[in-house]
Structure formats: structure tokens, C-alpha cells
Amino acid sequence: MEIPLxxxxPFKxxxxxxxxxxxxxxxxxxxxxxxxxVPAIARPDPNGGYELVAGHRxxxxxxxxxxxxxPVIVRDLDDDQATIIMVDSNLQRESLLPSERAxxxxxxLEAMKRQAGRPSKENCSQVGNDFGKKSSEVLAEQVGQSKNQIxxxxxxxELIPELLDMVDEKKIAFNPAYELSFLKKEEQVDLLDAMDSEQATPSLSQAQRLKKYSQEGHLTLDMMRVIMGEEKKSDLDKITFTSDTLRKYFPRSYTPQRMQETIIKLLEQWQRKRQQQHER
Structure with missing residues (x-):
């Protein structure tokens, strides 16, 4: 049936x-x-209108x-049935953010656990047909991930929204983010401060140490700043120039790519000159 937009x-x-x-x-x-x-799927909203289950985009x-x-297919669904359909209709998308997947x-999983705990006549869910299996095992099979990864x-x-956004934006990698999720909420807020003051994001080893100190009750803002101020091994192998530093040496028409090519050529000439001097 056709329903006015x-x-x-949106689904709660x-x-x-x-x-x-x-x-x-x-x-x-x-x-x-x-x-x-492809019609959307919705269910009647007790407060009027309809709640979208699948078809938000x-x-x-x-x-x-x-x-x-x-066009919408209207179905009478309880909260758990609606949640499972809503999730399944989106998990097939290729580009899911870590926060969306989480x-x-x-x-x-919460909906499947609730369904699995009901009497079998009520439970006609995806879990009900997998006797003896935990909901987490069924979910892992359905989405093609290990139970551990789920x-x-x-x-x-468990991450505060600001840190979770940084995971979505690939500023913090997945493995360090997992370790940071064990920090208390107030510690995560302090970590934002430490990251900002040191202009750095935690590596896996740094995140693991932050977690260890947190669990021991020794994690302070000062300690976070010390840890975040450490030079990472990857940074030791990296030299960074800002465009402002280099721009004064090049014509305005030069693109960053052309500037880089020119620098490489000049360094090659300098290296050849040094080799010639050593050979004398």
C-alpha cells in the first residue's frame, strides 16, 4: 500500500x-x-502513523x-521481531561503519536472547530452530563473523560518542578502540583531553597500557598525557613538512605532487654529488 512519507x-x-x-x-x-x-516494511505505531522497520534510506x-x-508492507511485529528485521535489512550493505555494526x-543479539527464552509456541524466530545453540553462535553464523569478533x-x-566517531572516521583503529572501551566513561573524557593536548591517537600498545592502569585504579590525566606524548615507532620513521614550510621555495603554480617530485630530484642530485666527493 502507498503511505504518505x-x-x-524512524525505528526507535x-x-x-x-x-x-x-x-x-x-x-x-x-x-x-x-x-x-522494493517496498519498505513498517508496523502500526500506537501513537499514530507507522514505524519504519526496513526502508529508512x-x-x-x-x-x-x-x-x-x-510503497510499504505493513506487518504486526513485536519489538524483537521488528529489531531483527531492521538489523538484517541493513547488515547486507557493503559499507557499514564500525559503530553501525556494533x-x-x-x-x-539482545532480541534473539529474549526470543530464545520464550516458550516454543511463541518463539518462531531464527533462534528457535537452532536447538542447543547459543544466540551468539547463531548470530555469528548468520553474519559470517566469529563469536569473539561479535x-x-x-x-x-561502551565508548563515548566522541571516541566512537573517531573509530568511524578511521582516526582510531579497531583494536585500540576495543581496549579503550574498558576505560570508565570519565577516563574516556579525560583521554580526549590528553589526545588533544598531545595531538596523537593511541596505538594498540598504548591503549592496552591505558586499560591496564585503569583496571589497577592508577590512570590519571597526567599519566594519559605522558603515554600519549610518547613517540610511536611509525612516527620515528616519518618526516612531515607542512605546505606552509615548503611553499616559499616553489612557484605558486606548483601542486603538492610537483613539489614532491622536485624535492626528490634535488635530493637525488645532492646524493650523487656527495658520492662523487667521497670517490675523490
């Missing part, structure tokens, strides 16, 4: 980000041209395409 509300605590990015604009163009080919793309309605795994992702939901 204004009557469709929907973990997937709906961005107006290039992919969204392409979807909007497709809907403008062909309409919505199609809903936004329909708005951008100037549509007033979209909250999706957490929501689905729980490592779920640990990321």
Missing part, C-alpha cells in the same frame, strides 16, 4: 546513519525516474526525489 516514523534507536551522500543522491535520482521498486531518498508517498549486533564489536558501544 509524513506518516512513516535506529543504529544506521542515513546520510545525504553521493549514494543517497543516486538513490533519489533512481526513485525520481523509476519510483521505489528509501524513505529519505523519496523525500529528496519530491515524492509524497512510498549497535546492530548488540540490538539483534563481542569485540559490541564492546565498542
Amino acid at each position: 509524513s506518516e512513516l516514523h 534507536d535506529h543504529p544506521f546513519k542515513v546520510k545525504d551522500d553521493e549514494a543517497m543522491m543516486e538513490t533519489a535520482d533512481s526513485i525520481r525516474q523509476y519510483g521505489v521498486l 528509501r524513505h529519505r531518498a523519496s523525500e529528496l526525489a519530491g515524492k509524497e508517498t512510498m 549497535f546492530a549486533y548488540k540490538m539483534k 563481542f569485540r564489536y559490541i564492546r565498542l558501544t
Whole structure:
């Protein structure tokens, strides 16, 4: 059935980000041209209208395409059934952010555990047919991850939003982020301060030490600053110049790529000159 976009509300605590990015604009163009080919799934909202279960991106793309309605399949679903459908419809996407995967795994696992705990007549879920298996084992098989990796992702939901954003932005790698998730919330806030003052993000070994000191009750802001101020091995092998430092030596028309090529040529000439001097 066709339902007005204004009557469709987002799913509560929907973990997937709906961005107006290039992919969204392409979807909007497709809907403008062909309409919505796959109906969304929604359930009646007790407060009026409908709660979207699957189809949040199609809903936004329909708005951008100037549509007033979209095709929707309306189903009576309880909270756990709706959560599992909502997560499954999004997990198939190729480019999921770590935060999206973390909250999706957490929501689905909690829903599966609740379903598994109900009497079999009520429990016609994905878990109900896997007798003797834990919900986490079933979920791991469904998403193609190890049970351990599922729980490592779920640990990321313990990070404060600012740190989790840095994981999504690839400023903090997954493994250090997992270790940082064991820090208390107030320690994570202090870590932001230490990272800012030292202009650094933690490596795996630094994150593991931060976790160790936290668990021992010895982690202070000063200690965080000392740890974050250490030179990483990768930094010892790296020399960085700002464009402002180099710009005065080159014509304005030079691109960064051309500047780099010129520097390499000059260094090669300097090296040849030094070799000639040594041979004399």
C-alpha cells in the first residue's frame, strides 16, 4: 500500500546513519525516474502513523526525489521481531561503519536472547530452530563473523560518542578502540583531553597500557598525557613538512605532487654529488 512519507516514523534507536551522500543522491535520482521498486516494511505505531522497520534510506531518498508517498508492507511485529528485521535489512550493505555494526549486533543479539527464552509456541524466530545453540553462535553464523569478533564489536558501544566517531572516521583503529572501551566513561573524557593536548591517537600498545592502569585504579590525566606524548615507532620513521614550510621555495603554480617530485630530484642530485666527493 502507498503511505504518505509524513506518516512513516524512524525505528526507535535506529543504529544506521542515513546520510545525504553521493549514494543517497543516486538513490533519489533512481526513485525520481523509476519510483521505489522494493517496498519498505513498517508496523502500526500506537501513537499514530507507522514505524519504519526496513526502508529508512528509501524513505529519505523519496523525500529528496519530491515524492509524497512510498510503497510499504505493513506487518504486526513485536519489538524483537521488528529489531531483527531492521538489523538484517541493513547488515547486507557493503559499507557499514564500525559503530553501525556494533549497535546492530548488540540490538539483534539482545532480541534473539529474549526470543530464545520464550516458550516454543511463541518463539518462531531464527533462534528457535537452532536447538542447543547459543544466540551468539547463531548470530555469528548468520553474519559470517566469529563469536569473539561479535563481542569485540559490541564492546565498542561502551565508548563515548566522541571516541566512537573517531573509530568511524578511521582516526582510531579497531583494536585500540576495543581496549579503550574498558576505560570508565570519565577516563574516556579525560583521554580526549590528553589526545588533544598531545595531538596523537593511541596505538594498540598504548591503549592496552591505558586499560591496564585503569583496571589497577592508577590512570590519571597526567599519566594519559605522558603515554600519549610518547613517540610511536611509525612516527620515528616519518618526516612531515607542512605546505606552509615548503611553499616559499616553489612557484605558486606548483601542486603538492610537483613539489614532491622536485624535492626528490634535488635530493637525488645532492646524493650523487656527495658520492662523487667521497670517490675523490
